[in-house]
Amino acid sequence: MSDRLAVNRPLAHDSAAKHVAGEAVYIDDMPEPSRCLEVYVAWADRAHARLLKLDLDAVRRASGVVAVVTTDDIPGHTDISPVGRHDEPVFAAETVQFWGQALFAVAACDVHTARRAAGLAVIAYEDLEPRLDVDAARAAEDYVWPPAHFVRGDTEAGLARATRRLDGRVTMGGQDHFYLEGHVALAIPGEDGDMTVFSSTQHPSEVQHMVAHVLGIPSNSVTVEVRRMGGGFGGKETQSNLFACVAALVARKTSRPAKCRLDRDDDMIMTGKRHDFTVDYKLGFDDDGRIEAVDMHFASRCGYSADLSGPINDRALFHADNCYFYPDVSLLCHPCRTNMASATAFRGFGGPQGMVAAERVIEEIAIACGLDPLEVRKRNFYGDGERAITPYHMTIEDNVIERVVAEVEKDSDYWTKRDAVRRFNAENRWQKKGLALTPVKFGISFTMTAYNQAGALVHIYKDGSVHLNHGGTEMGQGLFVKVAQVVAEELQLPLERIKITATTTAKVPNTSATAASSGSDLNGMAAQAAARTLRDRLTAFAAEQHQAEPSEVYWLPGRIAVKGNEIAFADLVHDAYMARIPLSATGFYKTPEIHWDRAAGRGKPFYYFAYGAACSEVTIDTLTGEYRVDRVDIVHDVGRSLNPAIDAGQIEGGFIQGMGWLTTEELVWDEQGRLRTHAPSTYKIPTCADRPEIFNLRLLENENPKATIHRSKAVGEPPLMLAISVWQALSDAVAATADHQHPARLDPPATPEKVLMAIGRLAEIEATKEAAE
């Protein structure tokens, strides 16, 4: 246990007691202001079509309808592209670009009435061919963002020189966020055309900006507030904009409060998901499994608009090396425009997809060379000097992956287990076991340098109670308690004295999204700066009062000591107030050192890396493709943890979420471009029984060599990628059905169907081989 007062301690989530009592208030739980309307957003049931007619007379006339809102009702801009591309209309204009695109909104006293009325719209379409695959988009060279290309060395020469060559393709599915709380926004009109919006968003400043933009008013007329979300995972980084804007448009048009809450199906149909990717790879390596050259060509289905696809696709490339040094490397990525909801941020932000490609590469090489994949992994880890340089020309300075992997190797007893698995597979005809130990290295910082800034505001009231506000949002990740711990530590106060308050654009302006795992790094530092300003003022005040040097003022829990006097914090504050010392301060932080030149594919986009490794053991049923994850061992690096309980929660939760992505979570679109899996009845996230019975998790003893907040490391995203070990273990088990003679080529999500079909493919190869012999 730590000797610190507040940080490094496994404190409960600040809202835990409210969560369990149903007392934590989410936006839909707030008492509605009087005369509040409910809004239904009607969407197009075509993936690609010209909108010939949109006759809403019957909708307007329907009983109970108070207002219908269309593009014509938008006083300001009609487009809400978060990246200024003008490719994201609030409501579809001439062309419908995906199945689920908003057409108009209906407001009534309750959403059921509004929804029924929306069904009366008379709509005529001229159907157009929907584009649903990357190959067609590549043929048309239709990209939502300029393709990125990272090159180091001469890949063609490297491939030509290599002892062994191998090509392949891996495809991987997307993922719905499935935050338990769907999108919701409540807009309340005020005087002078002002608008207050409560929005379930990870990015209040952007919602503020967008609402101002569509209403045609300055940002200072809009206030956006969020106390907590029922999950975000990236799905509320940009996707909240539309619903907040619609609520605000209704509120503006009717001068009444308006709430827009999506049900699960509409939420899944209308909003973006994790990008699915196709990766074609060409590999050069030697007989010992050492990589010589790698050429990867990524393509993702980005949906109809750019959204955040640019940086997400870039991040796929940033992680296509995972922990491995590629001597000659070329990484190219095409962000393809398709007639689907615009794919968006999701925990890992493209990184997991890059890493899946990297681990497939290792799997291929291991099978080709007849080596244990762990051996191949270790032989290719980043090293020193030349071997520490990434495909984007950044030198890795904080590499601890060998240590992390060695610890997992020991915890899981990898080699003994490997023998046991081999024996099990020899003895069992119908079931096979698989084992995999995979590493994670994840770059921390927004690759858009400007986003790496944060602000905080701390007040101390006369009674010594503290009010804390910062730009980060709480979606369950425990950011608020961590930042409060930082402030409590600074002021040497018990946590109860720090009031954690809702994020609002009125207190801290121009914030970045709570994303990229950066929440604690950025907001923790900003809040620390604010608290430190206050502490310094109080120190100076106390020193002056007692004719001491500031260095003679000691901060102790709940009090200060100066020249033999102990003064309780509340008394100190009271005296300071009387002496007219300002008791409110802002804090600001920007991440140092980072820079990134996308055009050149060079720079230092990350302040540091977070590391981890996991070993998974699985059993598959070769008759059905069903499987179970028997055991998982994890060691993960969070630097010096601000809150080990919260961090462990992020790791466990991230792992299971990643496992869902790679196993049972399958998004299915039909040929018409209609999403067929838009509710939990058809879209299967992990449930309780999927959590491996044996699940060992340890935090790495480490501290961040960089001067991050109390030397901690970001934890939100990296653990998701530990689940790649489950997918690799499944691949290993499938390969065992043909004695590891061929790669399983099991493409995620590895549903039981995919597993059985992969086994079938190997059986066919073996049968053909036998027939030939």
Place this chain on the structure above:
Amino acid sequence: MRRRLRFLLGHEAIELETVDPTLTVLEWLRRHAHRRGTKEGCAEGDCGACSVVVAEPDANHDGRRLRYRAVNACIQFIATLDGCQLLTVEDLKGPDGSLHPVQRAMVDHHGSQCGFCTPGFVMTLAALHHEEPGPKSRGRIDDALAGNLCRCTGYGPIIRAAQAITTTTGATAHLTDREPEVLARLLAWRDGATFAVGEAGRTFMSPGSLDDLLRLAAEHPQATILAGSTDVGLWVTKQQRVLDPVIWLGRVPELAAIEETDDALRIGAGVTYAQAFAHIARLWPQAGELNRRLGSEQIRHAGTIGGNIANGSPIGDSPPWLIAAGATLHLARADERRSMPLEDFFIAYGRQDRGLGEIVEAVTVPKPGPDTALHCYKITKRFDQDISAVCAGIQLRREGQRISEARIAYGGMAATPKRAARAEKALTGAPFEEASFRRAMAALAEDYQPISDMRASAAYRLKVAQNLLLKAYVESSDATSLCLAGRREPVRV
């Protein structure tokens, strides 16, 4: 006829006369009672965020104790609470604000992150804690929580909380001390009378006897028959259908009966999966296992076997094994009764042999003989709480080394639950060996032309259906060959 419905919200008596017949408990709680601790995550019974506890006198104990069960508020209609106590997350804390043991354990073990799923988990665990105090195995916890999704925690902390509940203390007296009072109240309200409530000309009827049910069904041949609401509830929440009238058979005692004779088990159409479980599991262990994986605890507490048959779904889990076991279906209309082999009930997709005003009354399943074995398989994307891509019931009778009878039925392979005539033929009379089963596997391709959908491709459906025949053989010939389905313990090496 009674014109009012009565239930307890916590300890407050609620009496309603004017009520939308398909108003869900969740909507009522959030919009009318302003209890917003209970959340909506899906409105289709799949996520558990809306889980509430319904307490009622326990029929197994002559009504002398309260039985608590967790149900999905999002798909239960408010009128089905008649004579019950509804407990929500707001009821758990003690009057002094101290936490209930379940709440305490969840806080102590970091069981919440975003907290949106938490009230649902707390209520499911509260019901479990009440019904089964004492330590629980991981398997039991998995079963109990299969209907509660959490996207944040990865479940570990919640499992640890569930395992720790017995050892933590907290507020329970405010609930337990008042149980006798609640029980007396509910018993007094449970008059067995037929009642009807409604709003704006639409009606919800709850007959108190089979006679009343058949009479009402005859008088209102277009009525929606409502059993556990795990299907009908979704017509309302997902398809926005307006139903009128609704006739609920949840209070018809004759339909709630399970009778076991020397050679058969008769299950009333209103028996829930949960109520039937022990009987089924004892007689047909693999059907019990199937039942355990059907839906979730919340669904099994509401959904009925009669409803699972009557809805005619090609992917319902009960018909395949019931058909394989040779079940007979009983139908009732006014003064008319008829019975048929269950397979004959399913005519075509969406069409069953059931007339207007006719009710599924019961299903009778002959008990297995000493030489028969029933194999059941449920193939899904996710192991727990998922709708079958393929569901199989394979009943084999052996005489020495021969298969004297094979009854095989599949769900998910055709537009109705359907027997595999050619595969049955291939096995009947054949020696009990792998080659016979391989022939049956080939024949299965003639029996079915499955379709592709979001649950599975046609190719997988056929292949896995074939392999399940082999699996049945492997399981019966080689006891050491473990079966993954139903396994709770990890396979250790």
